[in-house]
Amino acid sequence: MSKFSNEYWMQLAYEQAELAAEQGEIPVGAVIVSQNKLIGAGFNAPIGLSDPTAHAEIQAIRAACDSLKNYRLPDDATLYVTLEPCTMCVGALVHARIKHVVFGTTEPKAGSLVSARQLLENGYYNHKFTFEQGCLHEKCAQQLSLFFKQRREQKKKEKQQKTSLND
Numbered sequence: 176m177s178k179f180s181n182e183y184w185m186q187l188a189y190e191q192a193e194l195a196a197e198q199g200e201i202p203v204g205a206v207i208v209s210q211n212k213l214i215g216a217g218f219n220a221p222i223g224l225s226d227p228t229a230h231a232e233i234q235a236i237r238a239a240c241d242s243l244k245n246y247r248l249p250d251d252a253t254l255y256v257t258l259e260p261c262t263m264c265v266g267a268l269v270h271a272r273i274k275h276v277v278f279g280t281t282e283p284k285a286g287s288l289v290s291a292r293q294l295l296e297n298g299y300y301n302h303k304f305t306f307e308q309g310c311l312h313e314k315c316a317q318q319l320s321l322f323f324k325q326r327r328e329q330k331k332k333e334k335q336q337k338t339s340l341n342d
Contacts, residue, residue: 205231215239259286279315
Protein backbone atom coordinates (compact mmCIF):
# COMPACT_ATOMS: atom_id res chain seq x y z
CA MET A 176 0.00 0.00 0.00
CA SER A 177 1.77 3.13 -1.16
CA LYS A 178 1.69 6.28 0.91
CA PHE A 179 -0.95 8.75 -0.26
CA SER A 180 -2.93 6.13 -2.19
CA ASN A 181 -6.67 5.78 -1.62
CA GLU A 182 -5.96 2.57 0.28
CA TYR A 183 -3.48 4.34 2.55
CA TRP A 184 -5.98 7.03 3.55
CA MET A 185 -8.84 4.52 3.85
CA GLN A 186 -6.69 2.47 6.22
CA LEU A 187 -6.47 5.56 8.45
CA ALA A 188 -10.26 5.90 8.29
CA TYR A 189 -10.54 2.20 9.19
CA GLU A 190 -8.36 2.79 12.24
CA GLN A 191 -10.69 5.61 13.28
CA ALA A 192 -13.59 3.15 12.96
CA GLU A 193 -11.77 0.76 15.30
CA LEU A 194 -11.71 3.54 17.91
CA ALA A 195 -15.48 3.84 17.57
CA ALA A 196 -15.95 0.09 18.04
CA GLU A 197 -13.77 0.13 21.16
CA GLN A 198 -16.19 2.65 22.65
CA GLY A 199 -19.26 0.61 21.72
CA GLU A 200 -20.15 2.87 18.80
CA ILE A 201 -20.97 1.63 15.32
CA PRO A 202 -17.54 1.38 13.67
CA VAL A 203 -17.43 4.13 11.10
CA GLY A 204 -14.31 6.23 10.62
CA ALA A 205 -13.38 9.15 8.41
CA VAL A 206 -10.39 11.27 7.48
CA ILE A 207 -10.11 14.41 5.36
CA VAL A 208 -7.04 15.00 3.23
CA SER A 209 -5.80 18.12 1.43
CA GLN A 210 -2.51 18.33 -0.49
CA ASN A 211 -1.63 14.82 0.72
CA LYS A 212 -1.91 15.92 4.34
CA LEU A 213 -4.37 14.73 6.94
CA ILE A 214 -6.38 17.78 8.01
CA GLY A 215 -9.18 16.10 9.96
CA ALA A 216 -10.18 12.74 11.41
CA GLY A 217 -13.19 11.44 13.24
CA PHE A 218 -15.15 8.40 14.24
CA ASN A 219 -18.76 7.67 15.01
CA ALA A 220 -19.55 8.95 18.52
CA PRO A 221 -23.27 9.79 18.91
CA ILE A 222 -23.70 7.62 22.01
CA GLY A 223 -20.62 8.82 23.87
CA LEU A 224 -21.21 12.46 23.00
CA SER A 225 -25.01 12.31 23.42
CA ASP A 226 -25.15 13.93 19.99
CA PRO A 227 -27.09 12.31 17.14
CA THR A 228 -25.10 14.37 14.63
CA ALA A 229 -21.71 13.01 15.78
CA HIS A 230 -21.22 10.77 12.75
CA ALA A 231 -17.65 10.08 11.61
CA GLU A 232 -17.97 12.42 8.63
CA ILE A 233 -19.27 15.28 10.78
CA GLN A 234 -16.52 14.72 13.36
CA ALA A 235 -13.87 14.81 10.61
CA ILE A 236 -15.38 17.97 9.07
CA ARG A 237 -15.42 19.66 12.47
CA ALA A 238 -11.79 18.71 13.13
CA ALA A 239 -10.64 19.88 9.69
CA CYS A 240 -12.54 23.16 9.80
CA ASP A 241 -11.33 23.82 13.33
CA SER A 242 -7.70 23.21 12.36
CA LEU A 243 -8.09 25.48 9.33
CA LYS A 244 -10.13 28.12 11.19
CA ASN A 245 -12.58 28.10 8.29
CA TYR A 246 -16.07 26.69 7.83
CA ARG A 247 -15.19 25.62 4.30
CA LEU A 248 -12.73 22.94 3.30
CA PRO A 249 -9.88 23.52 0.82
CA ASP A 250 -10.70 23.22 -2.89
CA ASP A 251 -8.89 19.88 -3.15
CA ALA A 252 -10.24 18.22 0.02
CA THR A 253 -11.10 14.52 -0.12
CA LEU A 254 -13.04 12.62 2.53
CA TYR A 255 -12.27 8.93 3.09
CA VAL A 256 -15.00 7.17 5.04
CA THR A 257 -15.54 3.48 5.74
CA LEU A 258 -19.32 3.59 5.14
CA GLU A 259 -21.43 5.39 2.54
CA PRO A 260 -22.61 8.73 3.97
CA CYS A 261 -26.19 9.26 5.11
CA THR A 262 -28.44 12.16 4.12
CA MET A 263 -27.27 14.39 6.98
CA CYS A 264 -23.62 13.78 6.17
CA VAL A 265 -24.07 14.39 2.44
CA GLY A 266 -25.68 17.72 3.31
CA ALA A 267 -22.79 18.64 5.60
CA LEU A 268 -20.27 17.66 2.91
CA VAL A 269 -22.06 19.92 0.42
CA HIS A 270 -22.02 22.83 2.87
CA ALA A 271 -18.33 22.25 3.71
CA ARG A 272 -17.54 22.21 -0.03
CA ILE A 273 -15.79 18.84 -0.13
CA LYS A 274 -14.35 18.06 -3.56
CA HIS A 275 -14.31 14.27 -3.51
CA VAL A 276 -15.52 11.39 -1.33
CA VAL A 277 -14.15 7.85 -1.25
CA PHE A 278 -16.17 5.33 0.74
CA GLY A 279 -15.50 1.73 1.63
CA THR A 280 -18.83 -0.03 1.67
CA THR A 281 -22.43 0.82 0.86
CA GLU A 282 -25.20 1.39 3.39
CA PRO A 283 -28.38 -0.17 1.93
CA LYS A 284 -30.79 1.41 4.43
CA ALA A 285 -29.46 4.96 4.77
CA GLY A 286 -26.73 5.45 2.18
CA SER A 287 -27.38 8.64 0.26
CA LEU A 288 -24.93 8.54 -2.63
CA VAL A 289 -25.68 5.23 -4.37
CA SER A 290 -27.84 3.04 -2.12
CA ALA A 291 -31.13 4.22 -0.61
CA ARG A 292 -30.93 7.68 -2.20
CA GLN A 293 -28.82 9.34 -4.84
CA LEU A 294 -28.89 12.85 -3.44
CA LEU A 295 -26.27 14.36 -5.72
CA GLU A 296 -28.15 13.15 -8.79
CA ASN A 297 -31.61 14.04 -7.54
CA GLY A 298 -30.97 17.04 -5.32
CA TYR A 299 -30.76 20.69 -6.22
CA TYR A 300 -27.52 21.72 -4.62
CA ASN A 301 -25.33 24.75 -5.26
CA HIS A 302 -22.28 22.49 -4.82
CA LYS A 303 -21.68 18.92 -5.89
CA PHE A 304 -18.77 16.61 -5.26
CA THR A 305 -17.45 13.54 -6.99
CA PHE A 306 -17.29 10.18 -5.28
CA GLU A 307 -16.10 6.63 -5.66
CA GLN A 308 -16.97 3.48 -3.78
CA GLY A 309 -15.36 0.19 -2.86
CA CYS A 310 -11.97 1.19 -1.48
CA LEU A 311 -11.03 -1.57 1.01
CA HIS A 312 -14.64 -2.73 0.61
CA GLU A 313 -14.21 -6.21 2.11
CA LYS A 314 -12.30 -4.94 5.11
CA CYS A 315 -14.81 -2.16 5.84
CA ALA A 316 -17.83 -4.43 5.34
CA GLN A 317 -16.33 -7.16 7.52
CA GLN A 318 -15.62 -4.69 10.32
CA LEU A 319 -19.28 -3.67 10.42
CA SER A 320 -20.56 -7.25 10.13
CA LEU A 321 -18.35 -8.44 12.97
CA PHE A 322 -19.42 -5.54 15.18
CA PHE A 323 -23.13 -6.26 14.70
CA LYS A 324 -22.61 -10.02 15.10
CA GLN A 325 -20.87 -9.43 18.43
CA ARG A 326 -23.60 -7.00 19.48
CA ARG A 327 -26.34 -9.56 18.69
CA GLU A 328 -24.45 -12.26 20.61
CA GLN A 329 -24.06 -9.94 23.60
CA LYS A 330 -27.76 -9.08 23.61
CA LYS A 331 -28.65 -12.76 23.34
CA LYS A 332 -26.36 -13.57 26.27
CA GLU A 333 -27.86 -10.75 28.36
CA LYS A 334 -31.36 -11.96 27.56
CA GLN A 335 -30.44 -15.53 28.57
CA GLN A 336 -28.91 -14.30 31.83
CA LYS A 337 -32.00 -12.23 32.57
CA THR A 338 -34.25 -15.21 31.84
CA SER A 339 -32.22 -17.52 34.09
CA LEU A 340 -32.37 -14.96 36.93
CA ASN A 341 -36.15 -14.85 36.64
CA ASP A 342 -36.49 -18.66 36.84
